[in-house]
Amino acid sequence: MIDKIINQYKNKSFLIAYSGGLDSTVLLDQLLKIKKTKPDFNIRAIHINHNISEFSKKWTEHCKKICNFYKIPLIIENICLDKNNNIEEKLRIKRYNIIYNHLSLNEILLTGHHMNDQCETLILSLKRGSGPTGLSSMSFETTFGNKKIVRPFLKKTKKELELYAYKNNLNWIEDFSNLNINYDRNFIRHKIIPILEKRWPFFIKNCFRTTYICQKETTLLNKLLDKKINNFIKFDNSLDIKNFKNIKKELSLALIRRWVSLQKIKKPSYNNIQYIYHQMIYSRLDANPKCILGTHEIRRYKKSLYFIKKQSNLKNTILFWHKKEKNLTLPNNLGFLSQNQTGIALPAPENHQLINIRFQYEGNILILGRSKKRKIKKIWQEKNIPPWLRNQIPLLFYNNDLISALGVFVINIKNKSQNTWIISWYNNLKSTYNNSFSFS
Template sequence: MVQVRSNVEKIFLDHKLLIKNIILSSKYKSFLIAYSGGLDSTVLLHKLIELKTHIPEITIRAIHINHNLHHLSKMWSKHCEENCEKYQIPLVVKNINIDTNKNYSEKELRIQRYRLIYKCLLIEEILLTGHHMNDQCETFFLSLKRGSGPTGLSAMSFQTQLGDKKFFRPMLNQTKKTLESWARNNKITWIEDFSNFNTNYDRNYIRHKIIPILEKKWPFFLKNCFRTTKICQEETALLNYFLMKKIKKFIKDDNSLNITDFKNIKKEICTAFIRMWIALQKIKMPSYKNIQCIYHQMIFSKIDANPKFFLNKHEIRRYKNSLYLLKKKSSLNNTLLFWHDKNQTLILPNDLGYLTKNKKGIDLPEPDDNDLINIRFQYEGNILILGKKHSKKIKKIWQETNIPPWLRHQIPLLFYNDTLISALGVFVVKINNSKKKTWSISWNSNIILNHQNNFVFE
């Protein structure tokens, strides 16, 4: 028994050093442990408490998320509170308020859990979780089920960014059996969430139905699976390194992707560029199938086409041989805003900023006292622009001023009664009475129309 305990301690030494390395290499020494009360997080909590006796400058807090999915949930929260109180560890308890009539997926619960944790992270505090090698193998299988590529098969990394915070998984190179042996030998108690045995959940099915069979046939399967995820991580990092160097010449100053030469480049390289470009926008990566659709729709549709591809809250649009990733905005075609008091700021919809009267804006003919000043976002017909000899259709003007289709109904159009006066930031309409007084309007927005009549986004 003494020899068994010695071996467990020896195996666990690597894990202990892993946590110690995080502490010593981190600029900040404050840690928040995601503490469920289960085996993994309990072992992590006790190892950190043990290390604090040797490195007293570290500070430890714990956070417990109560999902309220089980009739024992409150008892589990109580267990965590008592355990943290015993070791004088500050504990934050947060509840997820769920609809008991709805079946939540593992992903939905995880997103809610991490949102709460992120909100509770203090400045300069690092998050630690108790993920271990078995979790890594399960994540690998889930990615395999979805048909993921090397990035997905990389599973979880030892270090991740959670928003602008650091997130470490210091026990990722340890098996669950090792953690359980260490906990039993040190007489540490933990709670068991019985929902973890519900094989209707994909992860639990892999955990209880698949991995045990594989381990019985191949005892080193877990470690080899872990090695595969590590190789995938290294290959992905290497690919991203070279892609980053190459893609720079295709990304323009306005963050769009120049696809002028994509028809002459191998499809695999083009799709890799598209994937990398989307990754740089820091939104959820589309599936392999969606990346293929983006490639075919954007690269090979007709020159005069206006292709678009929707990605949850974003959309990809093509304009003049460049791809743009945009946040979806609601239509303003039928919107009418009255500016009754021009000395007051007028707030625009769709996060388009605001209009204000000041001396820094565009000079416009001043309205008469009885004119109704109003803002619209749609106009059809011919317009004679100030400084031009001939009138043109507004569509032609948008094209000549390089305003892309998705922005044409987001630019505020200034009207006096039903007379169009200006597309703010783009053009001023020529009116008959040139002796009128003028006033200036500024449009403050994250859309900038520069002096070359090209658009950019801040």
């Protein structure tokens, strides 16, 4: 059933999302048959226990039994979430992030999604008011961060999988929570699609054709946008928007959507893109708009958009550096401070002064090389430090006296000892632009 599909990949290692249900059971059986003829074929399975059914432990034991019998390495993970609103989406996000973290670089993730699943996803996308990208639903092959998901059954219907399972005497789990129509997908599966299929027997296959057409149209559009968007993406991955007011709104929206999609996150909603366009292209220059997208956010600085990872607010954080001979680790993955001979020379503290690091300061300051004090906000602007980075830069204090924003400026301190010490900040500020995958 899937031999040709699997054989086209040079990778010989696969991780199966194994729930123990019909779809993943058929998938596992297919792969075991391929393995019999290919000794170098490697299979692992991962089972996620969602802990939302009284039978979940029995299902886990079933998966253990099957994998032990066939000598398939099995990873078991548990999810425990409150049964509140949007539990389906939260479980899906959690599940995929867990799987991603277990997936080796040389492995391909295989899932048992089939044509009926695709039809349900299409209807859910219609419910949300999605455009062509959303209506593309699931792809046969998807980039998963820097890894890959393949759905080899996407051209097969559930009836075909059931027929195969019965013919081969397979044993699988029946998850009765799939009958609960309080969940949107189950409502579509049990109440909507049967009516549509009764009226139009080829409805599911026609839905598949629609998603395929949308995928092709989206791919073509993205190729055309990629040629154009290169003129707007800067060296630091920011999007130059200074001329967006002079091009058609539809093109501006398409370029913004494409830029966001290149960040390897969940596809942004229509409302997200509209908000970015209206609030960041047309808001006043001194405004500081932002759009939150899961664990990341879009920020505007001057005439560019930046995609950044959200960081904890360090406004009230104070770190005391009592032992200068030891490195001082900074929060938010900002690296560490070290006293050495290769960093910046600063006025040395006196014996009675407490060395401390803070991340917030307000007021006027006089920096080296200047004759007049200026507001620190103006100094940040002069140094081209975006607002979201200003409270991520360690500020060196002796007692309550600001000495330096490390790597940015040094305070002009008069009538102080000429003794100096040298500090290096080994920082990871670039992680603010980190595109490491997060399924959100």
